[in-house]
Amino acid sequence: MHSFTASEAKIQFGEVISKALREPVCITKNGRPKVVVMSYEDFNAIEKLKLNNLKIVLANSIAQAENGQLHDIDDVFSDLTTDELNQAEGQG
Known part of the structure; x- marks a missing residue:
């Protein structure tokens, strides 16, 4: 599973969506997993x-x-x- 920090996810939102269409993407905050973005x-x-x-x-x-x-x-x-x-x- 690919991972982005919350800051990276804000800046690279299009990339997060693109990757999430292929596999779930983990978003971390303060070094800990917080949410997963996945395809509908x-x-x-x-x-x-x-x-x-x-x-x-x-x-x-x-x-x-x-x-x-x-x-x-x-x-x-x-x-x-x-x-x-x-x-x-x-x-x-």
């Missing part, structure tokens, strides 16, 4: 994977409930991140 297609692919993962978790939970294997809601969603849970609420 890559972003959508990642979002679809996250949504599919949520659907699989829910389908498995429903199947277990139908078989009498009930679980606490916190256990069902424990593997999901806060962002994934928030996104699922927005998709609903």
